[in-house]
Amino acid sequence: MMGPGTAWYLSVAGFLFAVGSLGVLLRRNPLIVLLSLEIMLNGANLALITFARHLDNGDGQIFALAVMAVAASEVVVGLGLIVALNRKRVPLDVDRLSSLRG
Amino acid sequence: MLVASVGNVLVWAVWIVAAFACLGSGVAVVSFSNPFYSALALIGNLGSLAVLYLLLSSEFVAAAQVLVYAGAVMVMFLFVIAYVGPRTESPWAGGPSWQAVGAVLAAAALLVEIIVVIGLKAGGRLAHSHHVSGSFGSPSYVGRLFLSDHLLAFEITSIVLLVAAIGGVILGAHSRQAAGEVPPL
Numbered sequence: 001m002m003g004p005g006t007a008w009y010l011s012v013a014g015f016l017f018a019v020g021s022l023g024v025l026l027r028r029n030p031l032i033v034l035l036s037l038e039i040m041l042n043g044a045n046l047a048l049i050t051f052a053r054h055l056d057n058g059d060g061q062i063f064a065l066a067v068m069a070v071a072a073s074e075v076v077v078g079l080g081l082i083v084a085l086n087r088k089r090v091p092l093d094v095d096r097l098s099s100l101r102g
Numbered sequence: 103m104l105v106a107s108v109g110n111v112l113v114w115a116v117w118i119v120a121a122f123a124c125l126g127s128g129v130a131v132v133s134f135s136n137p138f139y140s141a142l143a144l145i146g147n148l149g150s151l152a153v154l155y156l157l158l159s160s161e162f163v164a165a166a167q168v169l170v171y172a173g174a175v176m177v178m179f180l181f182v183i184a185y186v187g188p189r190t191e192s193p194w195a196g197g198p199s200w201q202a203v204g205a206v207l208a209a210a211a212l213l214v215e216i217i218v219v220i221g222l223k224a225g226g227r228l229a230h231s232h233h234v235s236g237s238f239g240s241p242s243y244v245g246r247l248f249l250s251d252h253l254l255a256f257e258i259t260s261i262v263l264l265v266a267a268i269g270g271v272i273l274g275a276h277s278r279q280a281a282g283e284v285p286p287l
Binding site: 002003004005006007008009010011012014015016017018019020021022023025026027029031032034035036038039042045046049050052053054055056058059061062064065066068069070071072073074075076077079080081082083084086092 | 106109110113114116117121124125128129131132134137140141144147148151154155157158159160162163166167170171174175178179182183185186202204205206208209210212213216217220225228229231232233234235238239243244247248251252255259262263265266267269270272273274
């Protein structure tokens with residue numbers, strides 16, 4: 001293929017996954033934790049699509065679309081939880097969300 | 103030959119711009135203290151990822167990425183961030199400093215692990231990629247795969263989305279007790 005080879009795309013995907021995991025581990029705001037999770041999922045998606053192109057096999061693209069749908073579902077539930085927390089005047093801080101009882 | 107080399111340089115140039123935009127906006131998402139700016143940076147990240155998907159001749163996935171993420175998911179994110187309001191009192195990173203150091207170490211270990219595993223397992227086979235046909239990644243190609251080989255995954259995806267929609271409604275709805283407290287007019 002023209003341009004950069006498979007390894008270049010894979011290194012971008014790995015770096016994105018690592019940056020996303022850093023955000024999940026480091027940040028306290030649950031909104032930014034969700035955004036970092038999106039970055040991790042997108043890094044995995046980029047690796048899937050890179051391998052689909054590398055192997056001339058469309059299954060990776062199908063998997064990436066399924067991951068996209070799961071990410072959308074996860075965002076719906078996560079943002080619903082954040083809105084519910086905000087309505088109960090719970091502080092939006094993952095270190096202080098230590099109890100599941102409402 | 104000249105046309106091929108010019109095309110190669112052009113693809114490299116687009117790739118470099120898209121990859122650095124992708125990595126830079128990813129770092130920006132993690133490092134902004136205001137979640138609104140983080141969400142805006144994530145939109146840039148998703149757009150540059152769509153460019154990378156186009157370079158990998160996955161046109162349908164690139165279009166779906168822009169429509170689903172930048173069009174739907176990020177709009178919902180921005181609405182919720184605007185609803186919750188700015189939470190500037192929440193410090194940038196939490197806990198004692200050893201937690202931050204541990205997080206950075208864990209992420210760096212993950213990166214090294216990914217690179218080492220890919221390099222060891224697939225290093226020699228990544229150089230020669232297959233030649234793909236012109237229809238690879240087109241909507242008809244993806245649709246044919248989805249409705250023939252991956253029909254079960256397609257149906258399960260629809261069920262997952264339905265369950266997530268129901269969960270979102272249940273989480274977002276006021277509780278029955280709170281609804282009963284509405285004073286009569």
